[in-house]
Amino acid sequence: MEFFRIKNDIPFMRHARKFNLISLLTFIAAVILLAARGLNFGVDFTGGTVLEVSYAQAADLTKIRAALSRMEFTDVAVQNFGTAKSVLIRLPVKPGVTSAQLSERVMVELRKDDPSATPQRVEFVGPQVGKELAQDGALALLLVCIGIVAYLALRFEWRFAVSAIIANLHDVVIILGVFAAFQWEFSLPVLAAVLAVLGYSVNESVVIADRIRENFRFMRKASVADLINNAITRTLSRTIITHGSTLFMVIAILLFGGETLHYFAMALTVGILFGIYSSAMVMASLVLMMGVSREDMVKPEKKKDALEAEKILP
Numbered sequence: 001m002e003f004f005r006i007k008n009d010i011p012f013m014r015h016a017r018k019f020n021l022i023s024l025l026t027f028i029a030a031v032i033l034l035a036a037r038g039l040n041f042g043v044d045f046t047g048g049t050v051l052e053v054s055y056a057q058a059a060d061l062t063k064i065r066a067a068l069s070r071m072e073f074t075d076v077a078v079q080n081f082g083t084a085k086s087v088l089i090r091l092p093v094k095p096g097v098t099s100a101q102l103s104e105r106v107m108v109e110l111r112k113d114d115p116s117a118t119p120q121r122v123e124f125v126g127p128q129v130g131k132e133l134a135q136d137g138a139l140a141l142l143l144v145c146i147g148i149v150a151y152l153a154l155r156f157e158w159r160f161a162v163s164a165i166i167a168n169l170h171d172v173v174i175i176l177g178v179f180a181a182f183q184w185e186f187s188l189p190v191l192a193a194v195l196a197v198l199g200y201s202v203n204e205s206v207v208i209a210d211r212i213r214e215n216f217r218f219m220r221k222a223s224v225a226d227l228i229n230n231a232i233t234r235t236l237s238r239t240i241i242t243h244g245s246t247l248f249m250v251i252a253i254l255l256f257g258g259e260t261l262h263y264f265a266m267a268l269t270v271g272i273l274f275g276i277y278s279s280a281m282v283m284a285s286l287v288l289m290m291g292v293s294r295e296d297m298v299k300p301e302k303k304k305d306a307l308e309a310e311k312i313l314p
Contacts, residue, residue, distance in 0.1 A: 009233045013225040016285035023282050027170055030177025037180045042187035043077060043090040043125065045134050049099040050123045051089040051106060056116035058084040065259065067109045075185060079260040086120070099124040137191045144195060145169065148202050156209050163286035164205040167278040171201050174274050175267050189264040197271030200246075204239065204279035211235055212287070216294050224292065228284045235280075243276050 012019075043050075053059075061078050064087060068076050073091060081088035094102055103122045110117040145165055152161035172194055179186050211231035219227055250272065254265035 006233050006236060009226065009229045010236075011229055012232050012281065013228050013285065013288055016225075016281075016288055019281040019285050020289070023170055023278070027173055030173045030180075033177045033180040034173075037183065039176065039180055039186040040075070040183045041134075042075060042185045043092055044188045045131075045186070046092065047125050048093050049091040049102050050121075050125055051091065051103050052081060052120040052122075053087045053089065053107070053110065054118050054120050055085050055087070055114060059087045060114070061087065061258070063113045064089070064110065067113055068106070071105065071109055077185075077187070077260065079258075090125075133188065137188075140191075140195060141172070141198075144198050148198070152202075152206070152209070155206075156213060157292065159287055159290045159292045160205075160209045160283075163283045163290065164202060164209070164279075166286060167205065167283040168198050168201045168275075170278050170282055171197055171271055171274045175270050178270050179263075179267070184263050184266065187263065189261070190267045193264050193267035193271065197268065197275060200272065201275040201279050204243075204275060205283050207235055207238065208232060208280060208284060209287075212284070220294075224288060224294075228288055232280050232284060239276060239280065243272055247272050 059080065061080070064078050065076070068078070068089070068091075075092045077088075077090040079088055080086065089106070091102060091106065097105075099122055103119060107117060107119055145168075148168065149161045149165050152164050175194055175197065176186075178184075179190070184190075208231055211234060212228055215222070215227040215231055219230065222230070247269070250265050250268045253261050254269060257265055
C-alpha cells in the first residue's frame, strides 16, 4: 500500500559519506556520554527494597509518588500490581537502613494520605541479583546480534549482515547515550525496549536489502548507487506508513501510559526515530562502501547447451 508515489529516485547515495560521518560523530558522542556519566540503573539492577501495599479502594499512584518524594526518594518505581487496589513499590538502597526500617517509614508516610494502606510483603533485592540481571541482559543482546548477523548472511550476503548489525548497534548505543545524557532510569522495561528496537530495525533493513537484491536482477544497466537509491525510494512510502503508525502508538504510551511505562516508551521513541535513519542511510551506505556487486547477489545461470555439452564430453 502506498499513500504517495515518488516518480524520480532520490539520490541518497550521493551523500553516503556525509551520512556515515554524521553517524560516526553521533556514535562517538554516545560512547563518550556512556563512559563519562554512565547509566542510571534502576532498582532492578542495583538492588533495593520491594514493598507491596494494599488499599481499601483504588490506589492513587500520584499521591503515593508525592509521599515518597517527601521522603526524598528519587529513583523509585510505583505501579499497580494485580488489581487497582494493590501497589508495588521499588525503593533504592539506603545506607545504614534495613529493609524493615525502610518499609516502616514508608508505611507511616503513606498512611498520612490514606489510613487504609496495609503492607502485604517486604522483600530485599540484593545487588548480586541486579548484577545477574545485567549480565543476562548483555547476554541476550549479544545473542540477538549473533542471530541477526547469521540470518542476514544466509538470506542475503555477508556485507549486508555486517552493515545491518553495525546500523542496528548504532541505534542501541544512541539509545543508551541518550539515557546516559539525561540520567533517565534504566530498568528492565527499558532493556526490553532496546531489544525490541533491534528486532524492529532489522525488519526495515531486510525490506531494503530485499529490494536491492531484486534490483540487481532487473536493473542490469544501472550502477550500484542507482540500484540502492531506487530501493530506498521505492520503500520510502512503506517506511513512512509503518514507522509512522508505530510511532503514534508509542507516543500514546508515552503521553498516557503513566510513569511506569514512561522510560520504556522513551527508549522506543528514540530507537524508532534513529532506526528509520540507520536502516536506510547507514546500512545502505555501508553496503555501497564495502563494494557489493551484481556477482555477489545474482549467481550466473549456466546455459542449457553448456550443461548438455558437459554430459557429452568424456
